[in-house]
Amino acid sequence: MNWQQTVEKTVSGLGYELVECAFAPRGLLSVFIDRLPGHVYPTGPGESVAVEDCELVTRQLQYVLEVDGCDYARLEVSSPGLDRPLRTVADFVRFEGSEIDVTLKLVFQGRKKYRGTLRLVDAGYELLFKDGKEEKILGFVLPEVREARLVPVIDFKKGRKRRAGESDDATGEAGGHEK
Numbered sequence: 001m002n003w004q005q006t007v008e009k010t011v012s013g014l015g016y017e018l019v020e021c022a023f024a025p026r027g028l029l030s031v032f033i034d035r036l037p038g039h040v041y042p043t044g045p046g047e048s049v050a051v052e053d054c055e056l057v058t059r060q061l062q063y064v065l066e067v068d069g070c071d072y073a074r075l076e077v078s079s080p081g082l083d084r085p086l087r088t089v090a091d092f093v094r095f096e097g098s099e100i101d102v103t104l105k106l107v108f109q110g111r112k113k114y115r116g117t118l119r120l121v122d123a124g125y126e127l128l129f130k131d132g133k134e135e136k137i138l139g140f141v142l143p144e145v146r147e148a149r150l151v152p153v154i155d156f157k158k159g160r161k162r163r164a165g166e167s168d169d170a171t172g173e174a175g176g177h178e179k
Contacts (some may be wrong), residue, residue: 003070007031010064014057015039016049019080019087027073029065032080033057037094049079063088082152089142096120099151104144114138115151 001009004021011018011033019032035041035049043052052069061075086092086100098120104112116129116138124141 001068003029003065003068003072006064006070007061010061011057014060016053016057016154017043019085023072025146027071029070029072029075031057031075031077033077034080034084047145054078070157082154083149086148086150092118092125092142092148093120095150099149099153100127100148101147102138102145103147104140105146108138112146 003023003127007021007029008018011031015036016033017036019034019101021029021031023029033049035047035053037047041053043050043056058075058077059075065072065075083101084091097116099116100118102114102116106112114127114129116127119126121139124139127138127140129136129138146160
């Protein structure tokens, strides 16, 4: 089993979603995790990753990676952030109704970047967006997308605003935990 499989198996075994993991220069292993909707976590309620979640995953990964003989200098586990990337079909389904930024691989009608509300349709996905004062719809499928991210929604009085599909007890995003 390679290091990526080890990380994915460990993170999913703890009940979290592995959003991304990568080795960076000088041996930094970065792991980005997210909570799954409807799952009860020992670290407390809420939809957002807490520092305690990062600590729990860090401790388990340190143990498992040592046993597997994975050579890394530093391990950093954190939330995917407010501008969370969307990469899989499950991501797009989970965040339907949310505002997202989409960058297409090829230019369409003079541009590659679009911002709008994500909707699911039989043939793939739609992005409802404004072009000036006019509302338009961009239809797309995942192979046409270079990058897609949630648009950060912040209310400084209450922390992060609730997104489509999140419960009322959602709290602000946590920073990373490094060891």
